[in-house]
Amino acid sequence: GDSVTQMEGPVTLSEEAFLTINCTYTATGYPSLFWYVQYPGEGLQLLLKATKADDKGSNKGFEATYRKETTSFHLEKGSVQVSDSAVYFCALSDRDFGNEKLTFGTGTRLTIIP
Amino acid sequence: KAGVTQTPRYLIKTRGQQVTLSCSPISGHRSVSWYQQTPGQGLQFLFEYFSETQRNKGNFPGRFSGRQFSNSRSEMNVSTLELGDSALYLCASRPGRGGYTFGSGTRLTVV
Numbered sequence: 633g634d635s636v637t638q639m640e641g642p643v644t645l646s647e648e649a650f651l652t653i654n655c656t657y658t659a660t661g662y663p664s665l666f667w668y669v670q671y672p673g674e675g676l677q678l679l680l681k682a683t684k685a686d687d688k689g690s691n692k693g694f695e696a697t698y699r700k701e702t703t704s705f706h707l708e709k710g711s712v713q714v715s716d717s718a719v720y721f722c723a724l725s726d727r728d729f730g731n732e733k734l735t736f737g738t739g740t741r742l743t744i745i746p
Numbered sequence: 747k748a749g750v751t752q753t754p755r756y757l758i759k760t761r762g763q764q765v766t767l768s769c770s771p772i773s774g775h776r777s778v779s780w781y782q783q784t785p786g787q788g789l790q791f792l793f794e795y796f797s798e799t800q801r802n803k804g805n806f807p808g809r810f811s812g813r814q815f816s817n818s819r820s821e822m823n824v825s826t827l828e829l830g831d832s833a834l835y836l837c838a839s840r841p842g843r844g845g846y847t848f849g850s851g852t853r854l855t856v857v
Contacts, residue, residue, distance in 0.1 A: 668848075675750075675836050675848040721789065733779065733802055734838075734846060736789040 634659045638722045638737030645712055645744055653707040653740045655696075655722035663724040665689075665698055665705040666734070670719045679707075679720070714744045748772065750839050750849035758855045764825040767852045771818050771839030777801075778820040779846065780812060783834040792835075795820055824854075832856045 639654040657663065664683045668676040680689030685700035694709045705722060722737040751770040759765050771778050779802075780792040791804040795814035812822040818839070824831055834853050838846040 666845075673850075675752075675850040676838075677848070678845055681845060723789075733791040733794060733804070734781070734789075735791070738788050 634663070634724060634726050634735045636722050636724055636735055636737035638720075639740050641719075641739070642741040642743060645742070647714055647744055647746050648711045649744075651707070651709040651712045651716075651742070653720055653722075653742070655705045655707065655737060657703050657705065657722075657724050659703075659724055659726045661726045663726040665696070666723045666725070667694070667696055667705070667707050668721045668723060668736075670721065670739070672718075676721065712742075712744050714746055717742055717744045750837055750847050752835075752837050752849035752852050754852060755850065756853050756855075758857060759827050761827055761829060761856055763827050764823060765827060765854060766821050766823045767835055767837075767854070769820045769822075769837030769839075769849060771820070771837075772847055775839035775841050775847070776818055777840050778814055778818065779838045779840075780820070780822050781836045781838065782806075783836060783851070784832075789836075792822065827856045829856050 635658045637656050666681045667679040669679045670676050680691040682689040682698035688697045696705050696707045719739045719741050721739045723734045725732050753768045777796045779794040783789045793812050794802040798814045809825045814820045832855050834851045836851045838848045840846045
């Protein structure tokens with residue numbers, strides 16, 4: 633079945649550091665890939681998405697590129713801010729099999745210190 | 747444009763009781779999905795409804811059920827509550843296909 637493996641946390645960085653959170657996936661079809669962010673006490677917010685190979689999703693300085701050859705969708709940001717502290721979830725949706733539910737990774741807790 | 751609204755935000759129930767959670771999707775969104783989030787199991791898919799029909803179901807026992815009304819609002823019900831049902835229950839809506847928008851969730855505590 634479908635699965636998502638993401639980098640174990642927690643991750644602690646200093647403000648303005650470079651961020652990478654690794655995500656790899658296994659899917660039977662051609663999935664869409666997503667990064668969601670969850671702030672304390674809140675639901676999930678879509679951060680970015682990519683629907684086909686080589687697509688790059690970007691939002692708020694975050695980027696991720698859909699790499700079919702390595703089945704990866706790593707999240708990057710060039711200069712993190714304290715406000716980026718949250719839990720980040722990588723997810724896929726495998727629409728080609730009529731099963732469009734989201735399959736999530738375990739989440740990576742990110743803390744940015746000033 | 748109003749987002750996905752889940753009520754109530756917090757709920758405390760006793761083992762053996764049942765509970766109903768409500769979700770109002772974004773206007774025009776016909777698909778509503780439910781997810782359970784726990785520290786141990788992470789985010790797990792419960793079910794999806796589209797135009798009042800259950801389109802997909804996750805691996806949860808029959809105690810978990812749901813429904814969708816003609817106005818796309820959805821409810822999920824958990825009967826005979828167990829301690830392990832304590833979780834954040836998230837609802838997400840989307841127009842037929844496309845990106846999911848999540849609500850803030852209902853935090854259920856079973857004591």
